Amino acid sequence: MKSDLLFFWIAVGLYGLSACCHILGLMARQQKLFSVGLYAALLGFVPHTVAIGTRWLETGISPFFTISESLTFGVFMSVLIFLIFQSTSRRIWPLGVLVMPVAFVLMGWAGALHKSAATQIVPALQSAWIWVHIIGASTGFGAVLAAAGFGLLYLLKEKNSGGIYERLPDLPAIDTLSYRFVAGGFIMYGLMIVSGAFWANQVKGNYWNWDPVEVWSLISWLIYGIYLHLRITMHWRGRRLAWYALIALMAMIVSYWGIPFTVETFHTGFRIEH
Amino acid sequence: MMRLIYTFLSSAKLAIVLLVIILACCVTGVTVFRGERAWTLIFSTLWFNGILLLLVANVACCFFPRMWGRKLTIVSLGMMLFHLSFVVILGGIVYNSLFYFRGLIRLTEGEVLPSGDPQSYDTIERGRYFDFRRLKGETTLKKMHRDYRVEREDKRAAYEIAVGEGSSRKQGIIYITKSLEHQGFSYFNDREGYSLLVMLYDRAGRVLYGAHIPLQSLRQKDESYLYTTGTKEGPGSLPFPQTPLKPRFALQVAYKPSKLKERGGEAFFTVWPLQKGISSKGEKPLADGKVTVGEKFSAGDYYLAVAEVRYWVGMKVFYEPGKPIVLTSLWAGLAGMVIAFIGRVRRGKRHDKPSAISRSGTDN
Numbered sequence: 001m002k003s004d005l006l007f008f009w010i011a012v013g014l015y016g017l018s019a020c021c022h023i024l025g026l027m028a029r030q031q032k033l034f035s036v037g038l039y040a041a042l043l044g045f046v047p048h049t050v051a052i053g054t055r056w057l058e059t060g061i062s063p064f065f066t067i068s069e070s071l072t073f074g075v076f077m078s079v080l081i082f083l084i085f086q087s088t089s090r091r092i093w094p095l096g097v098l099v100m101p102v103a104f105v106l107m108g109w110a111g112a113l114h115k116s117a118a119t120q121i122v123p124a125l126q127s128a129w130i131w132v133h134i135i136g137a138s139t140g141f142g143a144v145l146a147a148a149g150f151g152l153l154y155l156l157k158e159k160n161s162g163g164i165y166e167r168l169p170d171l172p173a174i175d176t177l178s179y180r181f182v183a184g185g186f187i188m189y190g191l192m193i194v195s196g197a198f199w200a201n202q203v204k205g206n207y208w209n210w211d212p213v214e215v216w217s218l219i220s221w222l223i224y225g226i227y228l229h230l231r232i233t234m235h236w237r238g239r240r241l242a243w244y245a246l247i248a249l250m251a252m253i254v255s256y257w258g259i260p261f262t263v264e265t266f267h268t269g270f271r272i273e274h
Numbered sequence: 275m276m277r278l279i280y281t282f283l284s285s286a287k288l289a290i291v292l293l294v295i296i297l298a299c300c301v302t303g304v305t306v307f308r309g310e311r312a313w314t315l316i317f318s319t320l321w322f323n324g325i326l327l328l329l330v331a332n333v334a335c336c337f338f339p340r341m342w343g344r345k346l347t348i349v350s351l352g353m354m355l356f357h358l359s360f361v362v363i364l365g366g367i368v369y370n371s372l373f374y375f376r377g378l379i380r381l382t383e384g385e386v387l388p389s390g391d392p393q394s395y396d397t398i399e400r401g402r403y404f405d406f407r408r409l410k411g412e413t414t415l416k417k418m419h420r421d422y423r424v425e426r427e428d429k430r431a432a433y434e435i436a437v438g439e440g441s442s443r444k445q446g447i448i449y450i451t452k453s454l455e456h457q458g459f460s461y462f463n464d465r466e467g468y469s470l471l472v473m474l475y476d477r478a479g480r481v482l483y484g485a486h487i488p489l490q491s492l493r494q495k496d497e498s499y500l501y502t503t504g505t506k507e508g509p510g511s512l513p514f515p516q517t518p519l520k521p522r523f524a525l526q527v528a529y530k531p532s533k534l535k536e537r538g539g540e541a542f543f544t545v546w547p548l549q550k551g552i553s554s555k556g557e558k559p560l561a562d563g564k565v566t567v568g569e570k571f572s573a574g575d576y577y578l579a580v581a582e583v584r585y586w587v588g589m590k591v592f593y594e595p596g597k598p599i600v601l602t603s604l605w606a607g608l609a610g611m612v613i614a615f616i617g618r619v620r621r622g623k624r625h626d627k628p629s630a631i632s633r634s635g636t637d638n
């Protein structure tokens with residue numbers, strides 16, 4: 001097995017452990033299990049980073065282009081944001097209940113789609129904009145994943161009391177946290193779209209073509225734009241927005257990785273391709 | 275009546291309704307219909323663009339009057355910047371639509387075409403107020419470079435071009451991530467293909483005629499390419515010699531590049547009686563066969579030969595004066611979002627004793 005793959009699967013295993021600990025912790029209401037879950041996530045993050053790094057070093061090509069690579073990097077940012085948040089004074093132990101299972105499943109999916117690294121970057125991708133684009137997309141995803149995590153905690157705390165639920169911040173505070181992460185994710189998706197527009201303009205001379213990948217990213221952005229308006233202009237709060245954040249996350253996973261990449265790109269037409 | 279329209283447009287609910295409708299259209303445009311069909315049925319239609327327009331009118335009538343007279347804070351400043359950028363983007367698009375020019379120009383290596391002549395372009399779209407006198411001088415393709423490299427990066431194809439006239443003439447190399455800018459016009463590489471110099475000789479070997487004929491590249495079922503005369507839809511023939519000379523027969527030429535020798539390979543000729551061409555299935559051609567590039571092929575009373583293989587390229591020539599407005603507004607909008615976000619977090623911090631957050635519960 002190539003070394004990057006070995007590290008990759010170690011990371012998947014540790015994320016799986018972390019996911020289990022979080023879920024069991026919630027069911028058994030055991031604080032200890034959450035700590036184990038957090039450390040497993042931290043421990044998994046190391047081989048995850050190494051896997052990305054070695055792949056990059058081996059080929060000299062930034063590993064962001066195939067679906068598998070894109071998923072791997074999206075999960076990387078999500079876990080990073082999760083770990084950073086958990087290392088602040090505000091640590092909210094059960095946050096990983098949503099974040100880590102999603103990270104685990106997406107990583108597993110990335111592993112299933114794994115392909116050996118390309119030896120050449122396609123010319124259209126040889127642009128500095130792609131960096132801004134990918135950072136925007138992956139942090140945006142990490143942020144809305146966390147937002148959905150807070151949404152879930154909101155719904156759980158509303159139904160349950162005592163034990164670990166006592167230690168959670170009160171409902172309006174969870175609600176605000178979820179909103180903040182949505183707003184941050186919305187900005188990062190905005191960055192993704194703006195840099196994508198500049199990139200398209202550099203390569204094709206058009207900043208917007210309504211092509212499927214563009215429309216999919218607009219969809220994710222609009223979904224959270226609507227969230228913000230429901231909150232600010234319609235004064236929605238609490239349960240409804242918590243559900244919204246959870247459902248929007250699914251839409252996000254589909255629009256980010258599911259469908260855009262299965263859309264065949266045409267337009268090659270006349271070009272000599274050898 | 276005006277009041278009614280204004281009341282309608284200034285409703286904040288309308289914004290959400292419109293956003294949801296646009297979202298629904300987008301989802302339809304990538305699932306039920308896709309690609310070209312989505313473009314013709316949704317994204318290019320009057321009604322869809324009308325909805326986008328309505329959204330901007332809604333921003334103008336709803337957002338700004340609400341903000342009017344409100345205390346200027348970091349949050350409101352950021353939000354104003356964000357919503358303003360929306361309106362300015364539309365302004366840029368409308369302005370652009372009046373003055374833009376988009377042409378596709380196709381040249382064979384060595385060819386020079388007058389830039390201001392609509393005949394030089396395969397396709398042209400332009401705004402009502404675009405003035406062709408803006409396109410000065412000539413467009414020249416000096417050479418097409420294959421496997422062009424910039425440092426370690428393979429750009430595949432690069433075009434060496436010159437545009438403009440006299441002292442303002444500009445030369446440059448363009449490739450997929452680099453365009454050439456000249457007096458408001460941008461030149462983008464688009465696609466390239468082979469162009470054959472096809473010669474016609476009489477039986478005594480005297481040259482009667484010669485012309486550069488651009489070939490289509492058609493992807494075959496086995497993923498290889500067929501380079502031939504015809505259209506994007508498939509192989510075809512053309513009258514030869516071409517107008518204004520009197521054609522003598524219909525000709526299909528195809529080309530198989532050599533893997534070893536750049537610009538070498540085999541040429542395939544098929545000759546039909548005029549008017550019949552490739553379309554009349556079952557008809558036997560007058561002559562049919564292949565020769566290496568440079569050799570003569572015998573076709574009845576004539577000889578044919580491919581004397582030279584060159585490349586042709588297609589370039590996009592764009593003039594879009596509204597684009598800088600749009601692109602700048604995108605950053606302004608993003609900055610507005612960031613400013614509003616920072617403002618809100620700071621506002622939250624000010625009463626950030628945990629109990630204060632929880633009790634405030636309102637718009638934080």
Ligand code: HEM
Nearest residue numbers: 183225228232233286289329330332333336337353614615
């Ligand atoms: C189309 C008509 C629109 C109207 C009428 C509108 C109106 C408003 C209003 C009234 C506010 C709240 C201001 C306040 O505090 O009272 C607001 C906030 C906001 N709107 Fe819009 N808006 C429109 C379009 C959009 C669009 C298309 C987006 C992007 C999806 C958008 C994104 C935002 C954002 C991000 C905020 C502030 C959220 C925050 O700072 O947390 N708006 N808008």
